[in-house]
Amino acid sequence: MNKVENNKAWFLVLPMLLLVAFSAIIPLMTVVNYSVQDILGRSAFFVGSEWFVQTLNDSRLQSALMRQFAFSFTILAIQVPLGIAIALLMPKKGWQASAVLILITLPLLVPWNVVGSMWQIFTRGDIGLMGYGIRQLGYPYNITRNASDAWITIIIMDVWHWTPLIALLCYSGLRAIPEAYYQAAQIDRASKWAVFRYIQLPKLTNVLVIGVLLRFMHSFMIYAEPFVLTGGGPGSSTTFLSQTLATMAIGQQDLGPSAAFSIIYFLIILAVSYVFYVTIMNMQKDKADNISGGA
Amino acid sequence: MAEIRLRSLAHTYETDPQSPQDYAIREMEHVWHQGGAYALLGPSGCGKSTMLNIISGLLRPSDGDVIFDSRIVNDLSPQERNIAQVFQFPVIYDTMTVFDNLAFPLRNVKKPEHMVMPRVHEVADILELTHLLKRKAKNLTADEKQKVSMGRGLVRDDVSAILFDEPLTVIDPQLKWKLRRKLKQIHEQFNITMIYVTHDQLEASTFAEKIAVMYEGQIVQFGTPRELFEKPAHTFVGFFIGSPGMNFLDVEATEQGMQFGDITIPVSQKRLKVAREATSDNLKLGIRPEFIHVWDDRNSEAFEVTVKDMEDLGTYRIMTFWFGDALMKARLHEDQRIPQKKAWISFPEQWLNVYIDEFRVEVDDE
Amino acid sequence: MSQSTMTNTQAQSASPEKTAEEGLTRAVSRQKGESVGRNRFLLSIYLVFTLLPIYWLINMSLKSNREILSVFSLWPQALTFDSYIKILTDPSWYMGYVNSLTYVAMNMTISILVALPAAYAFSRFKFIGDKHLFFWLLTNLMAPPAVFLLPYFQLYYTVGLFDTHIAVALAHCLFNIPLAVWILEGFMSSVPKEVDETAYIDGYSFPAFFIKIFIPMIRSGIGVTLFFLFMFSWVELLLARTLTATNAQPIGAIMTRTSTASGVDWSTLAAAGVLTIVPGILVVYFVRNHIAKGFALGRT
Numbered sequence: 005m006n007k008v009e010n011n012k013a014w015f016l017v018l019p020m021l022l023l024v025a026f027s028a029i030i031p032l033m034t035v036v037n038y039s040v041q042d043i044l045g046r047s048a049f050f051v052g053s054e055w056f057v058q059t060l061n062d063s064r065l066q067s068a069l070m071r072q073f074a075f076s077f078t079i080l081a082i083q084v085p086l087g088i089a090i091a092l093l094m095p096k097k098g099w100q101a102s103a104v105l106i107l108i109t110l111p112l113l114v115p116w117n118v119v120g121s122m123w124q125i126f127t128r129g130d131i132g133l134m135g136y137g138i139r140q141l142g143y144p145y146n147i148t149r150n151a152s153d154a155w156i157t158i159i160i161m162d163v164w165h166w167t168p169l170i171a172l173l174c175y176s177g178l179r180a181i182p183e184a185y186y187q188a189a190q191i192d193r194a195s196k197w198a199v200f201r202y203i204q205l206p207k208l209t210n211v212l213v214i215g216v217l218l219r220f221m222h223s224f225m226i227y228a229e230p231f232v233l234t235g236g237g238p239g240s241s242t243t244f245l246s247q248t249l250a251t252m253a254i255g256q257q258d259l260g261p262s263a264a265f266s267i268i269y270f271l272i273i274l275a276v277s278y279v280f281y282v283t284i285m286n287m288q289k290d291k292a293d294n295i296s297g298g299a
Numbered sequence: 300m301a302e303i304r305l306r307s308l309a310h311t312y313e314t315d316p317q318s319p320q321d322y323a324i325r326e327m328e329h330v331w332h333q334g335g336a337y338a339l340l341g342p343s344g345c346g347k348s349t350m351l352n353i354i355s356g357l358l359r360p361s362d363g364d365v366i367f368d369s370r371i372v373n374d375l376s377p378q379e380r381n382i383a384q385v386f387q388f389p390v391i392y393d394t395m396t397v398f399d400n401l402a403f404p405l406r407n408v409k410k411p412e413h414m415v416m417p418r419v420h421e422v423a424d425i426l427e428l429t430h431l432l433k434r435k436a437k438n439l440t441a442d443e444k445q446k447v448s449m450g451r452g453l454v455r456d457d458v459s460a461i462l463f464d465e466p467l468t469v470i471d472p473q474l475k476w477k478l479r480r481k482l483k484q485i486h487e488q489f490n491i492t493m494i495y496v497t498h499d500q501l502e503a504s505t506f507a508e509k510i511a512v513m514y515e516g517q518i519v520q521f522g523t524p525r526e527l528f529e530k531p532a533h534t535f536v537g538f539f540i541g542s543p544g545m546n547f548l549d550v551e552a553t554e555q556g557m558q559f560g561d562i563t564i565p566v567s568q569k570r571l572k573v574a575r576e577a578t579s580d581n582l583k584l585g586i587r588p589e590f591i592h593v594w595d596d597r598n599s600e601a602f603e604v605t606v607k608d609m610e611d612l613g614t615y616r617i618m619t620f621w622f623g624d625a626l627m628k629a630r631l632h633e634d635q636r637i638p639q640k641k642a643w644i645s646f647p648e649q650w651l652n653v654y655i656d657e658f659r660v661e662v663d664d665e
Numbered sequence: 666m667s668q669s670t671m672t673n674t675q676a677q678s679a680s681p682e683k684t685a686e687e688g689l690t691r692a693v694s695r696q697k698g699e700s701v702g703r704n705r706f707l708l709s710i711y712l713v714f715t716l717l718p719i720y721w722l723i724n725m726s727l728k729s730n731r732e733i734l735s736v737f738s739l740w741p742q743a744l745t746f747d748s749y750i751k752i753l754t755d756p757s758w759y760m761g762y763v764n765s766l767t768y769v770a771m772n773m774t775i776s777i778l779v780a781l782p783a784a785y786a787f788s789r790f791k792f793i794g795d796k797h798l799f800f801w802l803l804t805n806l807m808a809p810p811a812v813f814l815l816p817y818f819q820l821y822y823t824v825g826l827f828d829t830h831i832a833v834a835l836a837h838c839l840f841n842i843p844l845a846v847w848i849l850e851g852f853m854s855s856v857p858k859e860v861d862e863t864a865y866i867d868g869y870s871f872p873a874f875f876i877k878i879f880i881p882m883i884r885s886g887i888g889v890t891l892f893f894l895f896m897f898s899w900v901e902l903l904l905a906r907t908l909t910a911t912n913a914q915p916i917g918a919i920m921t922r923t924s925t926a927s928g929v930d931w932s933t934l935a936a937a938g939v940l941t942i943v944p945g946i947l948v949v950y951f952v953r954n955h956i957a958k959g960f961a962l963g964r965t
Contacts, residue, residue, distance in 0.1 A: 013790035017798065020783035020842055023775065027839035028805050031816035093708040102953045106946065107712055110719060113945025115900045115917045118938045125725055125935060126718045131733050133721045164718065172956065176889075179959025187357050188390035192404040192451055193378040202403075206394045214847075218806070225809045228902055246809050259815070266809070273807040281800055371691040379694060 038263035055264035065265055067240070068248040069272075075244060076223040079162045083219060084212070086163065087170025092204070094175050109172060111165050120232025123161045127233075147234055151241035154234045158242050161229060166222070170215045177211035178204060217280045224273055245269055301367040301459040303331040303354060303492065308363035310349055316361075323349045325516040326362065331460070331494060336486045338503035339496045341513035342539070347496045348387075350513070351462050354494070355384045367459055383452035384462040388469060389444035393437035397428060400436050401450045422454045425481060441469045446478070453485060460492035467502070479506055500540050512536050528587070529650075534657045537585050543617060546591070546627040547654075548584045552577075557584055557653075560623040562602065564646060569662045570653050583654040588617065590650035591629035594643040595636050601643035609637065618642065719942070725935035733931045748936035758937070761916030764830065766944065768905065768913065769898045771834035772841055776894050777887065780845035785875070787846065788853035789861070802843040810903045821908050828910040836908055837898045844897065845890050852886025853879075888955035895948050899941075916941060 039055055059065060090108065095101045114122065127147055129135040138145040147154040181203065189199045227246040230236060236243035243251075249269070252262035310324040319325055323346045331337055339347050352358040354365060356377040364371045372380050383404075392400050401419045423429045426446045431439065436447060445466065452461050463482075467475045483506060486493050495506050503510050504524040511521045512535070519533035520526075531537035537545030548564075550557040552574040556565040564584060566574075574582055594601045607626065608619040616631040620642055629644060631637070653660040725733060726748055727741040736742065752758040786792070787799060817836060818827075826832040860882065864874040880887070902917040909915065920937050923930040 007789060007791040009792070010790045011792045013786035013792040013795075016782035016786035017792075020779040020846065021798070023779055023835070023838050024802065024805060024842050027836055028808065030820050031813045032808075034816035034819065035813065090708070090711055093704050093711075097957075101957055104708070104712070105953050105957060106949050107715060109949045110942060110945070111715060112896055113899065113942060113949065114938075115902055115941050117902045117917045117920070118941050121920070121934055121938055122718050122722050125931065126721050131725070131737065131931065133717065133739075136737055164715065168715070176956050176959050179957060181959075184386055184388065184390050187352075187377075187384075188386060188448070188451075190357065190377040191355060191382070191384045193381075193407040194403070195407065198403075198407060202392045202394060206392075210851075221807045224807070227810075249809070250814065269809065270807070273809075274804055277803065277807055278800070281803060366689060367692075369689050371689055373691075374694045375692050376694060379692075 035263045035266050038259045039267055040264075041260060055260040056268070059261050059265040059268060062261070062265075064240070065248060068243060068245050069269075071241075071243070072224060072245045075159070075162075075226070076220060078159055079166070079223055080216065080219060082159070082163050083167045083170050084216060087167050087215070088174050088208070088212075090167065090171040091174035091178055092200075094171070096179070105172075105175070108168050110168075112168050112172070114165075116228035117232050119161065119165055120229040123157070123164075123229070124233050127157055147238075149238055151238050154238060154242050158230050158233065161233065162223070162226070165229065166219060169219065170212075173211040173215045174208055177208045181207050213280060213283060217277060220276065220280075221273060224269075301492070302333045303460060304366040305329040305350075305354075306364045306366055308353070308360050308365065310346075310353060310358065310360045310362070319516075322516050324353070324360075327518055329511070329518055329521070331492060333492055334490045335492055336483065336506060336508050337492075337494045338507035338510045339494055339513060340498065340500060340503040340510050340539075342498055345513045346516040347498075347513050348464055351384065351464050351494065351496055354460070355382045355462055356380045357384075381455075381457065381459050382462065383455055383458045383460070385449050385452045385464065385466045387465045389441065389448045391436045391439070391444050391447050393435075395436055396432065397423070397434055397436050397439070397447055398432040400447050401428075401432075401454050404451050404455050418454055418456065422450050425453070425485060426450050426478075442471065442474055445469055449478075449482075456489065458491060460494060463493065463495045465497055466495075475502075482506065512539065514539075530659065531585070531652065532659045532661075534583060534585060534654050537587070537652070541587060541589075543588055543628050545585045545587050545652075546625075548622070548625055548627075550582050550584050551580070552582060557582075559584070559625070562623055564651075565648070566651060566653065567648060567662075570660055573660050573662065574653055574655065577655045579656045581656050583657070584646075585652040585654055586646050586650055588628040588630045590647060591627070592645045592647055593618065593629055593631055593635065593638065594645065596643065598643050598645070601645045604642050604644055606638055606640055606642050620644070722935050722938050725931055726939050728932060730930060730932045745932075748932045749940075751933060752936055752940060758919060761914060761919035762940065762944075764909070764913050765899065765905070765915040765917070768830040768833040768837070768915070769895060771830055772837045772898045773891055773894045775834060776838055776841045776845045777891060780842055780849055780890070781880070781887075782875075783842075784846045784849035784853055785879070787850045789858065799846075802846060805843045806840050806847075808839060810901070814903065814907045817904060818907050827908060828912050830913045832908045833905045833913060833915070834898075836904045837901060841894050841897055844893055848890045848893060849883070849886055852883045852889075856882055885955040885958055888952045892948060892952040892956070896945070899945065 040053075094104050094108070111119070124132075126132045127135040127145075129139050129146060135145055135147075144150075145153055147157050185203045185207075186199065189203055194202070225246055226244055227250065230242045230244060231247055234242045236247050240248075249262050249266055252265070306328060307326055308324060308329070309322055309326040311322045313321045316322060339350065341347050349358065353360050356365075356372070356375055356379075359373065364373055366372065367380065377384075392403060395403065398419060401422060402415045405415045405418065419432075420429070423432055426449065428443070428446055428450060431443060436444070439447065449463075449466060452458075452463075467478060470478060479502065482493070482495075485491075495503070497503050497506075507524075509521060509523055510527055511518045512527065512533075513519070514533065514535040520531065520536045522530075522532075527536055527540045531540065531545060534545070534547060537547070548557075548559045550559045550564070552558070552571055553563070556563045556571065557574070558564075566584075592601075597603070602622065604620045604622050604627075606618060606620050610617040610619070614633055616633065616635075616637065618629045618631055618638065620627055620629065622644075724740060727744055727746070729743065729745050729747065732738075732741070732743055787795065821827050821832045821836070826835070856879070860878070861874065864878050869878065902915065905915040906918040909918070916937065920934060923934040923937070
């Protein structure tokens, strides 16, 4: 689409801008402010980059960051293919389609702390179906003692919680493919794999980019669920970034270092997301070329 | 390569059809001979695309059989019927190049690459796509995309038939004409059965040797363009083919001839007999504007009529006149005298058609 | 695809022998049908995985605490609705739901109202800084609430909005408005610009065009957007809990009181959890057709 050059469009954007700025910029300024000062009671000293240096060398944060990356990539590697597969399996029309759609979506609509509680109840060795069941099978499952049990449980919980988002987006993306494409593929004697590879997957790129971006960002923010389920333990095996930061900022009143790290953390997400963003923009530019070429 | 026969074929989209109106295709018999170039002509919603999809296997008919040569293929999918179909709007595989798009139907059946290459180039050459072969298909214009879609149909040289579902809708008029000629050339070159669906009579008659006219889910006539023009088997064909369409008069059969109001129009005894024996009172006389005889002067055979309107269309004129209380049209040559207010016309017997219940009365003297 | 299975079953029932008349053969499809059965089976496994934890929650909510802790059973032995009755009759409990729904509704209204014109601007016009602005918007989706808790608390305390519904609604705008703009922009871009131009030629003013013509055209998009707005505002708890004390306390925060020094009140916790899922079911029920109709997000 050829957009019209019109700076009056700013008026349409302005209300949105003011609201978001109120919620985004002022708190961000505060964080930046903390990150360069040492606050003791009522007095504050400017310390420059000291907190940044200290933070970057803090092994606790470094390991939280490593755990975070491991977690984010693991869940993406599971959720994206699984979500696509489920979208492909879902019924296309009729009451079954509505029913499956609603059931699949359920986990997305559960408040995050309730997700934690739900899985806590589900995985407890004494009263939980999963915990009890696994122990009955002879494995001494215990998420408060065994770090790998806790880690795997959190992964399963996240897959349970968020795969529906990918599935939902892909399902919608699939429904947007005109029937003519499938007909043409049948006529062209395409195999099911060829249909997926050359028709479905290309048409899903947009929703997948958005899905992956949202999942990446949210997985970085994960806080409530592990906090409720494992409390970050055993030890710090399931303490992810947000929780580490929240503990530093609120629990220990380490405002400076935590603010500094917040900013580093923010920059990391920003960098990754920027790559995604540029990808989307290039894809849309391709399409725009396509449209103007067709005119 | 095959002869395609439709036996007692009918199709409905309803689960519980009640009346003939519920059928997209009403029970019919039809044969498309091997190697023919056919057009399937009709207004939108008459069941043309449904019939095409049934032939290709995208749809399974609710009744009857689709027979390729001596095989009933109802149970076969489009893949197994080995039939090519080109759709109204271009369908291309965005992520592939033009070459890969054209090669796709061949590679899907694992044709060796050394055979794919020359074939793709051959088809690209015919469709003038050679210079685009390396381009990504998604950046093409609508015209080019449709050519790629057609190319995927043409690239297969072993198909039973190629079906075209109004393939030139999105193409601009000049190119349309060129592509139609290309298709005809390809037909002559490869001798593949081609069925071409369209709602444009000009497109149908320039492409096809024989045209099937479809109306309300039925093939009402199957014939050469000339037959459709001279002896429309159904009032719809008379109305749909030709411009302007055929004139129709609601008449009654009497001993003297066809009675229209207080005017008697003479017809042959044979036809009159059939008409009088008919149980239906839905009786019509039809004559093409081209065949109405317009006399220069008063004449004993001619009826005197009142001219309503005269339309000059360059090489000919269309005269609209009142015949009794019916409005009719007649075509005048450009060198013919132009009647003022009054005109004298007659209906040559050999060009008069009698219709009972909308179908033409065929008598053996023809 | 059901069509080809039909083809398949019929092919098996019809024998491949020659039909009597005219020496016709009935061709038999050798193609493997789309294995609907297998697909259903795999999908069922996933659905069981999705529903089991929820089932367990419901199971717990219908038991008494004594039963929960004494015997392990797959369904309630002594069915009791006490936990639900307790929640639905005690204002200190059910006001939590009212509070949550209130700020969610406020947030949805605010977000959609400001996002609609903004998304229109992004989809139709080029203006100074548009690309930077759009990216900046997206960065807000990434802002980790856990990091901003303290600044938020200070900010809203200072402006006197602490412990009000509007405080939470505004705070959730941080991620919901960018999301709404993002989704709506995609839907709007798929509406051809000729629609706008025709309307202006027909003498519509911009507001009239926008409300009477444009918004009805992207109804589906608005439905899908509202679904996501509801979802992200309803499930967020960290900000909601930090910005409220008693008057606007969300249900998620109230639930923490089931955990006391004497142990956890599992039954009530489970019942409260079950009740948090209900509004979500209603919302997804209303937008199911918009989702099933398909959207590709962005220009396709």
